[in-house]
Amino acid sequence: xxxxxxxxxxxxxxxxxDLRSGSEQLRYRSSASPPHGxxxxxxxxxxxxxxxxxxxxxxxxxxxxxxxxxxxxxxxxPAEPIGPIVSNSDGAYIVGGGSSGSIYLWEVASGKLLNxxxxxxxxxTCLTLSDDESLLISGSEDGCVRVxxxxxxxxxxxxxxxxxxxxxxFSEHSLRVTDVVCGHGLCNSIIISSSEDRTCKIWSLSExxxxxxxxxxxxxxxIAMDPGEHAFYAGGRDGRIYIAALNAEPDPDNRYGMxxxxxxxxxxxxxxxxxxSTDGVTLVSGSEDGMVRVWDTKSQHVSRVLKHGKGPVxxxxxxxxxxxxxxxxxxxxxxxxxxxxxxxxLPPPLEKYIKTSDxxxxxxxxxxxxxxWQDSHDSQYCSSYIMESQIKDxxxxxxxxxx
Numbered sequence: 237x238x239x240x241x242x243x244x245x246x247x248x249x250x251x252x253x254d255l256r257s258g259s260e261q262l263r264y265r266s267s268a269s270p271p272h273g274x275x276x277x278x279x280x281x282x283x284x285x286x287x288x289x290x291x292x293x294x295x296x297x298x299x300x301x302x303x304x305x306x307x308x309x310x311x312x313x314p315a316e317p318i319g320p321i322v323s324n325s326d327g328a329y330i331v332g333g334g335s336s337g338s339i340y341l342w343e344v345a346s347g348k349l350l351n352x353x354x355x356x357x358x359x360x361t362c363l364t365l366s367d368d369e370s371l372l373i374s375g376s377e378d379g380c381v382r383v384x385x386x387x388x389x390x391x392x393x394x395x396x397x398x399x400x401x402x403x404x405x406f407s408e409h410s411l412r413v414t415d416v417v418c419g420h421g422l423c424n425s426i427i428i429s430s431s432e433d434r435t436c437k438i439w440s441l442s443e444x445x446x447x448x449x450x451x452x453x454x455x456x457x458x459i460a461m462d463p464g465e466h467a468f469y470a471g472g473r474d475g476r477i478y479i480a481a482l483n484a485e486p487d488p489d490n491r492y493g494m495x496x497x498x499x500x501x502x503x504x505x506x507x508x509x510x511x512x513s514t515d516g517v518t519l520v521s522g523s524e525d526g527m528v529r530v531w532d533t534k535s536q537h538v539s540r541v542l543k544h545g546k547g548p549v550x551x552x553x554x555x556x557x558x559x560x561x562x563x564x565x566x567x568x569x570x571x572x573x574x575x576x577x578x579x580x581x582l583p584p585p586l587e588k589y590i591k592t593s594d595x596x597x598x599x600x601x602x603x604x605x606x607x608x609w610q611d612s613h614d615s616q617y618c619s620s621y622i623m624e625s626q627i628k629d630x631x632x633x634x635x636x637x638x639x
């Protein structure tokens with residue numbers, strides 16, 4: 237089963253549907269999440285950032301739900317409003333982008349704030365991880381896209397020796413960055429960024445250079461890459477989803493512009509978010525009219541329209557087989573007993589500040605969140621020493637050689 241999840245920055249519920257049948261599942265309450273502020277953490281639970289603006293100040297929360305309950309189960313209160321959030325595939329950590337331009341990294345198992353650094357001059361608008369999850373890519377209101385080595389962010393000696401904390405800084409966008417995605421292929425992968433300047437730019441992750449600049453007829457707020465990486469889809473404020481080739485030669489006579497090979501349209505309002513299913517054919521879009529549309533990219537037609545609410549849809553996710561009491565096919569008494577023995581609950585709230593004792597002790601190891609159907613002696617948050625050993629190796633390289 238693939239679960240389609242959608243949220244709005246206005247309507248205070250998160251909707252969920254069976255992607256194949258279209259049947260509505262639970263509505264998760266009390267969340268109005270900003271763009272890129274909705275997240276499935278290792279398929280185990282749902283997380284959302286929430287920003288409340290008032291004339292005098294802004295407040296922020298990060299909220300957790302288990303898949304089977306509509307009520308909020310965990311509330312966190314970060315030090316500043318957090319917009320975009322992302323996590324690694326194991327659910328070891330959550331990264332959040334702040335309105336001040338700072339980036340925060342929390343350990344999920346303990347809730348500890350492990351790191352914070354100033355990343356941009358203005359608000360962070362979007363975040364994504366590289367295919368191997370060693371690099372973090374951030375976009376900002378300042379028009380800049382930056383690439384960060386997560387290993388470097390925990391290497392104090394390396395940071396002191398480095399000229400810049402970031403690996404790359406791309407400043408070719410002239411306006412706010414709206415979305416950023418990363419392809420497969422580890423060091424040979426590409427990054428695609430979109431901006432309010434009506435361009436999408438394709439960058440080389442290995443060389444740190446601009447490979448291609450594509451100008452669109454409309455501002456692009458969302459992008460999704462075809463899993464085969466032949467093309468990417470760009471959601472425009474004019475209601476169209478443009479299809480741009482990644483490998484084709486430019487066609488100056490194209491009606492939409494060079495590299496743009498087609499479009500999808502269903503007379504919707506502005507397209508606000510996009511995501512692809514793992515089948516490589518099903519594309520899901522959210523729009524300002526409060527609708528979620530499921531597209532067949534082969535036929536280029538809408539196969540299903542789902543109503544989320546009256547407000548604009550800010551996020552859409554496709555979650556493959558959410559982890560509830562256990563995976564499908566394991567619904568037997570043994571799993572139920574194991575579930576009771578492990579007595580797992582959601583992780584604790586995320587901490588507001590870095591604790592001095594943790595920083596002095598250098599306790600920077602990340603934890604891995606194990607699937608909830610494992611036996612009780614395995615179903616624990618276990619610290620990973622891989623990163624710690626890599627940091628030590630890096631530090632030894634920076635030590636001056638003895639004569």
